[in-house]
Amino acid sequence: MSGLWREPGRRLRANTGAVIALGIVVILVSMALVGPWLSPYDIEALDWSHVAAWPGMAHAHWFGTDRLGRDLFVRTLDGARVSLAVGLVASAVSLSVGVSYGAVAGYLGGRTDRLMMRIIEILSGLPLIFFVIFLTVILGRSETLLFVSIGAVGWLTMARIVRGRTLSIRQQEFIEAAVASGASTARIIVKHVVPNVLGPVIVYATLTVPQIILFESFLSFLGLGIQEPRASLGTLIAQGAGEMEAAPWILLVPGGFLALLLLSLNILGDGLRDALDAKESG
């Protein structure tokens, strides 16, 4: 399939905004991955001599410390790691479930499709928050569970999108040709339907990553997500909110990082859609 990505790739490179956004994302992700090792501190170390210290070079607390003397540079970047992990894992879950579900529903059509869409409609009606709380209460708290439950809720829209696209692809002659060639239903869905829905799927996936990160941050802000001593950007922001007047950097550092990350991901997603869309209609 490599030949098919050349043209969209070129279009993306021509989009300055998207390229900058991509660069920022790469920088932020690299910082999150590599950064903590550069600092002499870890996420739990309490530095009593520098409690709520301003960011500065002297004491190697480059982003300052929080109320308990924990280094914000390390905590922020570690929090970014957590947020990114949630984004990736949850997206992967919603992608695989959503694409399979949507492609099958769209291709099979008829009663099966109606039933499958009815299920989605019912699930959509349930408030996300209660669902996650419910799961957390029943199954206890664990990071993996958190990731999976977020992803399990996020697949609904992906399934709808894929189903819609599958319905229009189903009308096309090459699908008919595949049936006439003797291909089985499974083969048609995997080799003919899915590769042709990837365009919107990729775009939607890049746009859901920020949504998922935000949702997790929100959960953590409420106290439902990541537990101490680990933190995600959300919990850090929650802690920072209380210190806003006295030590604003405790809020601004993780808040700024999150905002920059989400903004860049959104711009990148838009750029991807523009690059791929022209290919779709061409």
Added chain:
Amino acid sequence: MPSPAVAVNDSLLEVRDLSVNFGAFSALTGVSFSLGAGETLGLVGESGSGKSTLARALLRLIPAARGTVMWRGVDLLSCDSATLRRQRRDLQMIFQDPLGSLNPRMTVGEALAEPLEIFEPGLAARDRQARIEEMLERVGLVRDAARRYPHEFSGGQCQRIGIARAMMLRPKLLVCDEPVSSLDVSIQGQIVNLLMDLQQEFGTAILFISHNLAVVRHISHRVLVMYLGRIVEEAARDALFAAPAHPYTRALLEAVPDPTRAPAGIPRVADDNLAAAGEPPVGSADPSGCVFRNRCRYAEGICEREIPRLEPVSAQHAVACHRWRALATSPDPTQSAVREPRPA
């Protein structure tokens, strides 16, 4: 159950009383015909004739309301899906939109590999590649084409790719649904000639569907003419073009523009010479009696009351028209036009 009006020996395919409905609308009514091994049957008709519906119903790509399609002893319409899929190996199809019939995300090589993957899964990758390259050359494309994508090719080349894909397993029957209608006239012959060559080489029977009589004339041994879901005439090729019995067939023949006949200076009054005025009705208008009577210049009382059945005109020639005998004797400009030799 009505049997085909024209008997064919060694028939590979026997269609009996095939009917397809879309809701209340009958797209196809009581169609019966046979096709022998290595034979080409041309199926002619305009929009609304049901010819594409026939092709799809034949291969069970759409459901039929009634009828049987006997293929080598198996009724394709009532057998189970596993048997049907096995039969598909020998029943292939090429389509009207050459580019649309190819998956845009698959390379040409992958598209050609698919029939082999489905029906000969044990084949080694190297042998598969060899077969693909051989077929590409056979249809007039370079081997390198296997690495490229459909959108990199012209309409005519895409149709060659579609033919290559269909012929990978040497099918016994190739259904061609308007395969050249979307191509320039200068290229149409390339595809038609290729099909004729492949038939010579592999003995494939062909069902060639088209609205273009001139094309059908080159490739067919026998011809069926359809109108609004029914067969109105059936004959051997030469008999049909020399002495068309049904008014609609005559209209089709008259409608082929002849640059050497009507000089640009003389205006032809519309609808006067044409046996068929107007157009087929849009939607489900289903007239009583003969389906063609509203457009037919020769229609009379009986045409309104009774649906004409296919009756034999001669050994290999049948027509569904109440008035064919009267028309056969009347002088008709089409007749002389067909018999005159072309000016040097």
Added chain:
Amino acid sequence: MMQHGISVPTLGVENLQVTYAVAGGPVSAVRDVSLTVAPRECLGIVGESGSGKTQVFMAAMGLLAVNGRASGSVRFDGREILGLAPEALNRIRGSELTMIFQDPMSSLTPHLKIGVQLAEVLVTHRGFSWRDAMHAAGLILERVRVPEPQRRLQQYPYELSGGMRQRVMIGMSLLCEPKLLIADEPTSALDVTVQSQIMDVLRELRFEAAMAMILISHDLGVVAGLADRIIVMYAGRVVEDAPASEVLQRAHHPYTALLLECVPNLRDARLERMPCLPGQALGAGMQELGCAFAPRCPRATELCRLERPPLRAVHQSVQVACHHPLSP
């Protein structure tokens, strides 16, 4: 360029070039085309896909895609219209200079009744009242022989057959009594019996209306029944420009001769092979070395491969671009 008497040509195209900006660099769709259409003349333009035949007139009408550029001159009734501002162009397009396309369905608005779409033309371009415009719409439908015109005015495009829609489009283009009607493959999407009916409508118009017509097609047979003069295009250039009778009796360019053989003919006794051209047409943007047609030409020589033949007069009204034209 040919002069037809002293009157101003209805359409005069001079040295038209059309290029498209695409990923790999600029692509030429039309390379140096010149032609004229006299008042009341019918010009047929014949060529395969990729010959540029449609692009010439898309450029003339200002309908090129965003990445298309046209240079040269296009004069309509003496006025230069290439590069004209959209407001000025809109006054001419749809009224004095009209075009109909291959697929009438995409030219008609699906959610508006036929009558409304027709009347709108007169209201916009001629300032008619809606009542007068609807009346005129009914008359125009009669003129193009649409049965039950009053009923049709109240119908939507999807309720009409392909042939009927094309008649409506022809009618729409006639409402303001244009000086020039350009028909781009008007019958290609239609059934064979309907094609001949539409051609009859166009033929009648030729004689009734004081209008010039341009008929574009890949099928020489379609054009031959109607055109006074025929221009054959290949790879973005004109290769033959001659009166229709000349072209049909004795084609000068080998390409034209081959196209003639490909015209569907029910009287051809040779049935073993269907006549066709070998290979494929040189598409837009492919590099020309020598004569673009040389690779497919049965008469090509070394000269043909090295040097591109210019368009020159063979005798009074015939121009050919060939080193070895067929002698009559």
